[in-house]
Amino acid sequence: MGWTSSEHMTDTVKIISPIDGSVYAERPVTTAVEIEASVIRAKAARHAWHDTTIAERQKILTHFVDALLLMNDDIVPELAWQMGRPVRFGGEKRGVEERARYMIELAAEALAPSIKPEKDGFTRYITREALGTVMVIAPWNYPFLTAVNSIVPGLMAGNAIILKHASQTLLAGERFGAAAESAGLPVGLFQNLVLGHADTEKLIGSGQIDHINFTGSVEGGRRIEKAAAGTFATLGLELGGKDPAYVRADANLDNAVENLVDGSFFNSGQSCCGVERIYVHESVYGNFVERFIDTARGWTLGNPLDADTIVGPMARGTFADHVRQQTDEAIRGGATRHLNTRHDLDKPGSPYLAPEVLTNVNHQMSVMREESFGPVVGIMKVADDAEAITLMNDSQYGLTASIWTEDLDAAAKLGTQIETGTVFANRCDYLDPALVWTGVKDTGKGGGLSEIGYANLTQPKSYHLKRV
Numbered sequence: 001m002g003w004t005s006s007e008h009m010t011d012t013v014k015i016i017s018p019i020d021g022s023v024y025a026e027r028p029v030t031t032a033v034e035i036e037a038s039v040i041r042a043k044a045a046r047h048a049w050h051d052t053t054i055a056e057r058q059k060i061l062t063h064f065v066d067a068l069l070l071m072n073d074d075i076v077p078e079l080a081w082q083m084g085r086p087v088r089f090g091g092e093k094r095g096v097e098e099r100a101r102y103m104i105e106l107a108a109e110a111l112a113p114s115i116k117p118e119k120d121g122f123t124r125y126i127t128r129e130a131l132g133t134v135m136v137i138a139p140w141n142y143p144f145l146t147a148v149n150s151i152v153p154g155l156m157a158g159n160a161i162i163l164k165h166a167s168q169t170l171l172a173g174e175r176f177g178a179a180a181e182s183a184g185l186p187v188g189l190f191q192n193l194v195l196g197h198a199d200t201e202k203l204i205g206s207g208q209i210d211h212i213n214f215t216g217s218v219e220g221g222r223r224i225e226k227a228a229a230g231t232f233a234t235l236g237l238e239l240g241g242k243d244p245a246y247v248r249a250d251a252n253l254d255n256a257v258e259n260l261v262d263g264s265f266f267n268s269g270q271s272c273c274g275v276e277r278i279y280v281h282e283s284v285y286g287n288f289v290e291r292f293i294d295t296a297r298g299w300t301l302g303n304p305l306d307a308d309t310i311v312g313p314m315a316r317g318t319f320a321d322h323v324r325q326q327t328d329e330a331i332r333g334g335a336t337r338h339l340n341t342r343h344d345l346d347k348p349g350s351p352y353l354a355p356e357v358l359t360n361v362n363h364q365m366s367v368m369r370e371e372s373f374g375p376v377v378g379i380m381k382v383a384d385d386a387e388a389i390t391l392m393n394d395s396q397y398g399l400t401a402s403i404w405t406e407d408l409d410a411a412a413k414l415g416t417q418i419e420t421g422t423v424f425a426n427r428c429d430y431l432d433p434a435l436v437w438t439g440v441k442d443t444g445k446g447g448g449l450s451e452i453g454y455a456n457l458t459q460p461k462s463y464h465l466k467r468v
Contacts, residue, residue, distance in 0.1 A: 041188030
């Protein structure tokens, strides 16, 4: 590629733990020479991998997943130290296993040739071919779940994978690398690189990367698109969310409250598809709010290494301060806060932030329109379905939206009017690997999981064979 690295070879990346502000781990940045060698290794490895059958890949990738899952007892406290997830939740093992095993099993069907109807004298079909080298740029909030969405199907489809993990969760990348080695993947087929922003953009713009899958901020997505301009690399971008929920008059309130509290505050609200705003039909509004607040009081803040802690710190103090600012702005504008939990750990500059519920909110407040990505949720009263849909669509984002009702036909009909990638009914904050994970508007483009995920990690190739 012939560039000079903007980062000196002795530069390192430090993981600053949100638990106590200590340096949990430190790793050297990959040098320019090493980056160039990595793309050469990836190209050689994928040519060898091309000759393996789907069945052989399934066997090897199953070993890959098994090896990753066997590390979970060590991964759980690592996650707490790196990004604050409480140990009581057991890491991301269940979701990783569900998604990875499903995509491995789906590969034979999703990658099978599409045979066209008989035409006299001709054989015609379309195959799915690997794109080449896929770069996965993974975030810190779900460092295994987000990465596995592309890594496993990307490898199953015949691609080489270069992983660049978020600096906050570098050890997750190393865990993937160890699993690849344990499974016996060809050397160079999966590589984990420690990169700064500048060298990430240079690698993307080098023409050596065929597809980039990025999960992160809208601004980060714009930088990825700019870096890839002119290379003709394909993109998969998941960039943010302000996911709404609508509780209809006929909703099962026990189910709605339990799941929406979890959807709002799990992972300290740091979920791409976490619930950030709730609209409730006026006939059940008072009852819902009272029950929601009562349930939310049980989501207590503490040290994530303590088995009793439900809400750990956010990944960084600056992220928590952003949520504090949104909350303060809303209160100045007339919002009412209901938890207002006074906790010794929760103070300006600290990543520890107790959950909060706001009412008397409106769409002039940033907490109802701009991404919070933290443990705060606003609840608004609405008169009918039409008002709820209008408010749900009043956002630059569109990842998921949930409708809480006993009338699934009504939920499906309302879903056609919501600008979103996934419509839920009576659940939220979950990815089903059989369904495509995608977004609209500033949330991004492309899609992962399901057979569509395989289509986005491959390119079609036509065969038009004439018998003579």
